[in-house]
Amino acid sequence: MRRESPGRSFPESVTRALFLIPFLFVPLSLSAAEYGPFCQWHRDPTTSMAIHWIATEEKEGERGEWKLGAAGFGYGDDDDQTVLKGMRKKYRSVYIRRPYEVPANAPEGAELTIGIRYDDAFILYLDGKEALRKGVEGAGADISKVKKHEAEVWEYFKLGPAVAGHKGVIAIEGHNESLDSSDFTLRPRIDYRANRKLHPVVREGAKWAYLGGGTPRAGWTRIEGVKGEGAEAPRYQLALRPKTGGGWTFANLRDRKFGTTEHRVFSADLGDLEPGTRYLFKIARWGAPIGSWEFETAPATFEEGMTFVTGGDMYGTRAWMDAMNRRAGQEDPLFALLGGDLAYANGTKGNRWLDWVDSWHKCAVAPDGRLIPMIVVIGNHEVKGYKFRPTDAPGRAQAPFYFSLFLGQEEGAQLTVDFGNYLSVVGIDSGHTTNIAAQTQWLARILGNRLGIPRQFVCYHRPAWGAGVKDDANDIRREWSPLFEQFKVDCVFENDHHIYKRTHPIVGGKRNDRDGVLYLGDGAWGVKIRSVPKDWKKRTYLAEARSVNHLIKVTMTSGQFVYEAMTADGDIFDETMRSVRRGAK
Numbered sequence: 001m002r003r004e005s006p007g008r009s010f011p012e013s014v015t016r017a018l019f020l021i022p023f024l025f026v027p028l029s030l031s032a033a034e035y036g037p038f039c040q041w042h043r044d045p046t047t048s049m050a051i052h053w054i055a056t057e058e059k060e061g062e063r064g065e066w067k068l069g070a071a072g073f074g075y076g077d078d079d080d081q082t083v084l085k086g087m088r089k090k091y092r093s094v095y096i097r098r099p100y101e102v103p104a105n106a107p108e109g110a111e112l113t114i115g116i117r118y119d120d121a122f123i124l125y126l127d128g129k130e131a132l133r134k135g136v137e138g139a140g141a142d143i144s145k146v147k148k149h150e151a152e153v154w155e156y157f158k159l160g161p162a163v164a165g166h167k168g169v170i171a172i173e174g175h176n177e178s179l180d181s182s183d184f185t186l187r188p189r190i191d192y193r194a195n196r197k198l199h200p201v202v203r204e205g206a207k208w209a210y211l212g213g214g215t216p217r218a219g220w221t222r223i224e225g226v227k228g229e230g231a232e233a234p235r236y237q238l239a240l241r242p243k244t245g246g247g248w249t250f251a252n253l254r255d256r257k258f259g260t261t262e263h264r265v266f267s268a269d270l271g272d273l274e275p276g277t278r279y280l281f282k283i284a285r286w287g288a289p290i291g292s293w294e295f296e297t298a299p300a301t302f303e304e305g306m307t308f309v310t311g312g313d314m315y316g317t318r319a320w321m322d323a324m325n326r327r328a329g330q331e332d333p334l335f336a337l338l339g340g341d342l343a344y345a346n347g348t349k350g351n352r353w354l355d356w357v358d359s360w361h362k363c364a365v366a367p368d369g370r371l372i373p374m375i376v377v378i379g380n381h382e383v384k385g386y387k388f389r390p391t392d393a394p395g396r397a398q399a400p401f402y403f404s405l406f407l408g409q410e411e412g413a414q415l416t417v418d419f420g421n422y423l424s425v426v427g428i429d430s431g432h433t434t435n436i437a438a439q440t441q442w443l444a445r446i447l448g449n450r451l452g453i454p455r456q457f458v459c460y461h462r463p464a465w466g467a468g469v470k471d472d473a474n475d476i477r478r479e480w481s482p483l484f485e486q487f488k489v490d491c492v493f494e495n496d497h498h499i500y501k502r503t504h505p506i507v508g509g510k511r512n513d514r515d516g517v518l519y520l521g522d523g524a525w526g527v528k529i530r531s532v533p534k535d536w537k538k539r540t541y542l543a544e545a546r547s548v549n550h551l552i553k554v555t556m557t558s559g560q561f562v563y564e565a566m567t568a569d570g571d572i573f574d575e576t577m578r579s580v581r582r583g584a585k
């Protein structure tokens, strides 16, 4: 994760107290626990964006769970509303927290106070900062010198100015003098004092989130402890707003286990966004910000000179992948279409996915800092056994990382991403988790329903029209190529062979410059390249074949497409142009 740049000013219009408080402080410098975020498009890019990150397993594990209870907390003495039955001889510390708001009518000069009955010691944090401590040294699990103290009377302490309308978080850790003490009490109330009177801020008996028998995670004093009915603060929050300004809104997050690992994938599947708009988003972990980034939605209508990049077979070495990802970012494309064999994890090596995400997050960044969104397509190395199985594909359970990381894969790896009504991108599974013939009907329907869309591309992993590096996917030639021809697909992107190839426009494998379909590939983003068979020119459908790492950049104008093949250094070594054939406006 990149960190917040110092000196960035945060807006006043934060819609919830939670984000306001931590953003007054320097972000926590905890060890990197996240990979990403990165952006994916799986539905209309003019109004949506999915943001994902992988959170590694939390080692500091919280034994207890936050619950909601009325103050005071404790046992013995019959003076507790929330009785901690399991505390004696089991644990000696209790943590409580809740939001507070100073009433708007508090006069100037008002002072925040705590009234408390406590046994034996406590530390109070106001808005994440220690404001008061009684009878204990250290904090949390590292306390010492707890002095005995009886909760016989209410004792009052000043906490500082009470600013009318201020919202914040108050957190208290209470400690017992010994594990088998006969009683424990933590019973606070918060008031502001003005004109020698106390006015309630948090009443006696109010509900607090509390944690007994566990150690809270770092940042717990900043967390809005009571949110709705739940007492646990969320592990992550994501807020966004248009870069030009306006209020922050909080995204709904979903999370799931990442493949066979103990890591979790977190996602915000943002919808109802404004087209062609730059958004700023930030993520907080346990209430503390870990970074902010930018993305941009696709324009509502076609714009002259829009570009995207495509390629597959990405992770041979980290250096090769980083270099090509950096090139992808430098070219400043609207998006990247990634055609399978992404992390080469083979359905088993989850750590390779962490690298892959990390590389994209760090390298595939536009010159102005925008994250480049991806549209993903599955390859054989996403799947256990990593074989090409066009007629006996093993099913999605064999690609546990791919299907848990990306959204839009509910029905399988095939997907369609429609950019308004001006561009359609179709991804399809070339025999890795779904048989090729099983998708033909779906493909015919998808292509047939989009005849009015002026630009259309298809991407899959295993080439039908290769240069002889491996066998051609004859199932694809038979099942899908006739549909590409019938429905005038502009270009089909193939991968997997670790070379560069470009076909002529072809119909049934024969050159046909007017009605033919162009196939470009073949998957050499960041892998070790293979040599092109010397006799490749015997394949008369081929126009070019070379052994070189590359990506393909597509530039779209109202009348034509320009396809450029370039190295990680940006050298363009092959180029072709094609007219728009689908009746574009």
Ligand SMILES: [Fe+2]
Pocket (backbone or CB within 6 Å): 313, 341, 379, 380, 381, 461, 495, 496, 497
């Ligand atoms: Fe492959």
